[in-house]
Amino acid sequence: MANLVATELETSVRLSGPSDLAELRKEILSRRDPSKLCVTICSGTGCHAYGSEEVYQRFVSEIEKKGLQEKVDIRRTGCHGFCERGTVVVVFPEEICYLHVKPDDIPEIVATTLTEGKVIERLLYEDRDGQKVVHEGDIPFYKHQSRIVFGNNRFIDPKNIEDYIALGGYNALAKALSEMTPGSVLDEVKKANLRGRGGGGFPAGVKWETTRNAPGDIKYVIVNADEGDPGAYMDRSLLEGNPHSVIEGLIIGAYAIGSHEGFVYVRQEYPLAVENTTIALEQARKYGLLGRNILGSGFDFDVKIHRGAGAFVSGESSALMTAIEGKVGEPRPKYIRTAVSGIWDRPSNLNNVETWATVPLIINKGADWFTGIGTKGSKGTKIFSLVGKVNNTGLVEVPMGMPLRDIIYKIGGGIRDGKKFKAVQTGGPSGGVIPERLLDTPVDFDELTKTGSMMGSGGMIVMDDTTCMVDVARYFLNFLSDESCGKCVPCREGIHRMLEILNRICAGEGRKGDIELLEEIAVAVQTSALCALGTTAPNPVLSTLRYFRDEYEAHIKEKRCPAGVCKALIAYYIQPEKCKGCMICLRNCPVGAISGGKREVHVIQQNKCTKCGTCFEVCPARFGAVTKIPAIQAAKAAELKH
Amino acid sequence: MKPILLVEDEAVMRESIKDWLTDVGYEVETAEDGEQALKTFGEQEIGFVILDLRLPGKDGLEVLREARAKHPQLKGVIITAYPSVETAVEAIKNGAVDYLPKPFDLNRLEEIIRESLGPVQIEIKPSREVTAEEVTLTINDMEVKARKGMTVLQAARSVGIDIPTLCYHEKLTPFGACRLCAVEIVKGKGSRVVTSCVYPVEEGLVVKTESERVIRVRKMLLAMMWSRAPGVEALRDLCIKYGVDRSKFEVEPTYCILCGLCVRYCSEVKKKNFIGFVGRGTERQVMFLPEADFKECQKCGECYGICPTGVMPSNYGLAQLPR
Numbered sequence: 001m002a003n004l005v006a007t008e009l010e011t012s013v014r015l016s017g018p019s020d021l022a023e024l025r026k027e028i029l030s031r032r033d034p035s036k037l038c039v040t041i042c043s044g045t046g047c048h049a050y051g052s053e054e055v056y057q058r059f060v061s062e063i064e065k066k067g068l069q070e071k072v073d074i075r076r077t078g079c080h081g082f083c084e085r086g087t088v089v090v091v092f093p094e095e096i097c098y099l100h101v102k103p104d105d106i107p108e109i110v111a112t113t114l115t116e117g118k119v120i121e122r123l124l125y126e127d128r129d130g131q132k133v134v135h136e137g138d139i140p141f142y143k144h145q146s147r148i149v150f151g152n153n154r155f156i157d158p159k160n161i162e163d164y165i166a167l168g169g170y171n172a173l174a175k176a177l178s179e180m181t182p183g184s185v186l187d188e189v190k191k192a193n194l195r196g197r198g199g200g201g202f203p204a205g206v207k208w209e210t211t212r213n214a215p216g217d218i219k220y221v222i223v224n225a226d227e228g229d230p231g232a233y234m235d236r237s238l239l240e241g242n243p244h245s246v247i248e249g250l251i252i253g254a255y256a257i258g259s260h261e262g263f264v265y266v267r268q269e270y271p272l273a274v275e276n277t278t279i280a281l282e283q284a285r286k287y288g289l290l291g292r293n294i295l296g297s298g299f300d301f302d303v304k305i306h307r308g309a310g311a312f313v314s315g316e317s318s319a320l321m322t323a324i325e326g327k328v329g330e331p332r333p334k335y336i337r338t339a340v341s342g343i344w345d346r347p348s349n350l351n352n353v354e355t356w357a358t359v360p361l362i363i364n365k366g367a368d369w370f371t372g373i374g375t376k377g378s379k380g381t382k383i384f385s386l387v388g389k390v391n392n393t394g395l396v397e398v399p400m401g402m403p404l405r406d407i408i409y410k411i412g413g414g415i416r417d418g419k420k421f422k423a424v425q426t427g428g429p430s431g432g433v434i435p436e437r438l439l440d441t442p443v444d445f446d447e448l449t450k451t452g453s454m455m456g457s458g459g460m461i462v463m464d465d466t467t468c469m470v471d472v473a474r475y476f477l478n479f480l481s482d483e484s485c486g487k488c489v490p491c492r493e494g495i496h497r498m499l500e501i502l503n504r505i506c507a508g509e510g511r512k513g514d515i516e517l518l519e520e521i522a523v524a525v526q527t528s529a530l531c532a533l534g535t536t537a538p539n540p541v542l543s544t545l546r547y548f549r550d551e552y553e554a555h556i557k558e559k560r561c562p563a564g565v566c567k568a569l570i571a572y573y574i575q576p577e578k579c580k581g582c583m584i585c586l587r588n589c590p591v592g593a594i595s596g597g598k599r600e601v602h603v604i605q606q607n608k609c610t611k612c613g614t615c616f617e618v619c620p621a622r623f624g625a626v627t628k629i630p631a632i633q634a635a636k637a638a639e640l641k642h
Numbered sequence: 643m644k645p646i647l648l649v650e651d652e653a654v655m656r657e658s659i660k661d662w663l664t665d666v667g668y669e670v671e672t673a674e675d676g677e678q679a680l681k682t683f684g685e686q687e688i689g690f691v692i693l694d695l696r697l698p699g700k701d702g703l704e705v706l707r708e709a710r711a712k713h714p715q716l717k718g719v720i721i722t723a724y725p726s727v728e729t730a731v732e733a734i735k736n737g738a739v740d741y742l743p744k745p746f747d748l749n750r751l752e753e754i755i756r757e758s759l760g761p762v763q764i765e766i767k768p769s770r771e772v773t774a775e776e777v778t779l780t781i782n783d784m785e786v787k788a789r790k791g792m793t794v795l796q797a798a799r800s801v802g803i804d805i806p807t808l809c810y811h812e813k814l815t816p817f818g819a820c821r822l823c824a825v826e827i828v829k830g831k832g833s834r835v836v837t838s839c840v841y842p843v844e845e846g847l848v849v850k851t852e853s854e855r856v857i858r859v860r861k862m863l864l865a866m867m868w869s870r871a872p873g874v875e876a877l878r879d880l881c882i883k884y885g886v887d888r889s890k891f892e893v894e895p896t897y898c899i900l901c902g903l904c905v906r907y908c909s910e911v912k913k914k915n916f917i918g919f920v921g922r923g924t925e926r927q928v929m930f931l932p933e934a935d936f937k938e939c940q941k942c943g944e945c946y947g948i949c950p951t952g953v954m955p956s957n958y959g960l961a962q963l964p965r
Contacts, residue, residue, distance in 0.1 A: 328919075332818075333818045335836065335840060335841050335842060481923055482923060484923040485922055486919075486922050486923045486925070486926030487817075487900075487902075487926075488818065488821055489820055489863050489866055489867060490821055490862075490863060490866070492923060492924060493866035493867075493869075494862075495923075496923075497891055520862065523858070524858065524863065527824075527835045527859050528821040528824050528859045530821070530837075
């Protein structure tokens, strides 16, 4: 693969101006035949885990075996987003989309699709009516999306800058540097009302302006790629799959602000993102798109990558800047904005990966185009990581204003296993749950905040009726108690005490007054914590209390977990009338807690049972004899027996 | 305090000793040889001299002798890469208070200087430049005049309004850890709670230091801190003042409220950084760094007085190493 890239770059030249860039684009396109067969293999981390590397190698060897090297191009691309069905392979020019591709499928694909031009039905997407869909764009998952930022991932090899240039990449930079002043670039971004995609939703243009106007000659621009919300991986896929889109946005921003030095802060756990961004930066420098005298404009700017050290809190902007200074990533009071006094007390503008990636679009197509998408208060699109109990999990990009219902049902394909929707959690540990009756809430910064949740960085976790809401609150608080930096009393002690209460409730030791105490602590923490980790930490608790207070009360008053999750409050019970004595659960029980014989009713001995749930899972569906009952009921039944 | 004169011909050595002593807080003049040194003695009053034995021209002992002839109270130390018993005896005979063979421990040099000159006087350094620009704000319905760059806490205290604090010390950079100094500020239509120890004064700011919201926060914070450091006097007084339910949380004593006063004192005042925070969240604790010089700490002990819970002296007392 390295060879493929090197050959293209051997003829690389330092671009001395926008006309050079245009010439290069023309030249690249002339070398490429859009009607030529091209196999694209999704190589984001998700598909990587599915074995996309092996799929690629198999394609290479199979195509060589059949002597088709001249006829077929192979390209490893960025994440396509349909992570549920990896490895995703799309064959151009037809755009035939194959899902769940395994290495053993390759010989058939080469023989059937690449050689005979026929489609392999079993690898196609099948909708609920049994209809097969051939083209990627027609698959319901993609059809309802608006992938203006994320879409290019599927066309480019992130390790090859020429793919990005071929699609029009760096055009926005050329336009900004040669046709616009820094002030007019800033005005355009302000007019577009681009709000931060990292969670805060603060108008990027305003932040840029504050940084630009702050006193001082040395200013910094920063990409926040410390994405830490559990389940969120939009930034990872953007940085892995299309790093140049982020870099181009960053350079444009630096030009507008008057900064000559930038940082990309990537979390330690994203090695592929670091690798691809490093390669992208090197290539950009080689082409004169980064470094001194960019595109002959006289503007100097370069970027360093800074790796995180395994903390969620260092994604908070002041903590991130403190970490770049070489200190422990702890937040500092932000009454003096970091845009005025940031890294080493110099004006520093920090924005999220997705925010930066949106900038070239705004410069290319204009603020008016951008404001035509979305709602009054939230313009453009947003990328979400749609995960949880939906049929189609993956990364989705939708215009602001789309109702949550559409995302979950039209794109997500509804709740899996025919279960019932219960809630959707947005905003990660800082957000909250949204119940069924509010599913028509449009995706919009302010509308989501009104429900008690927030947009956040884009995590969207769908939950069904087997999810316990108290457990959800406990999960997030547990996460936050590990990640709190511990500097301020309310966050450190407050989260600890709230978690303590929730642990007790889930263990069946809830007391009268627990809910009130939770609410009391929550208010104090929200009011007085030093940074946003602390002030938003109570959100999962307050939000689940707001919509599912009855679940809390069941746990506390009745010692019952309605969703059947909290181990201390449930017992597994074999219904005698449904048990056929097949011995499957008996044999699978890891602690030998089930007694019985062939064709004899099986019984779970509660005192031995560890509540692992294996019997529940292995009991054949047609019998469905194993159920979950409240632990109290089982205890009472045991009492009656004796 | 009178300056130190450092006489050393080797540039790297001279610069590094000068930097070290300047960081500690002393004023340091330098000379490259004996002639220069004697000239300096003539021009200004020097409090202490550090002399390299081998110098171009007059050697260190000669310079010391000549200088002390004119200024008998002058104290000094000889440093040398070529030590010998004879030169050591000569040095002491010529009035040196000590004799240090190179390489020597800079901490030892500082100790010697401190014994002769005394410790460095600490100046109060505000973290942000306080300007002359006047600002008028309202605190508890009282008009207060302050200067731009001051914090709300400083402005309040300047007119006798007391706001409780635990992690604040006027000699140290404000930290914002205990949040006890929380006050409610009204800006336009909304109000919010901020920590006054770091919040800068603004023209027209309206501050309430004992509003209902603020009191509720303080009560909760104190209850939390009490569960970590029960029985501590500083907390007890505040708990009584605010009517805190001290049994709100089950006691989990660490006796440290992680205010960071000891850490900041050792860093900003002593410039030693021998104490630091280790760990995250509820695992966070204050620790002496393994490389800390315990002899130094035993002589200093200044962090004991600054600790609000008294855990510093008691912990350290337990860990005292034999001399």
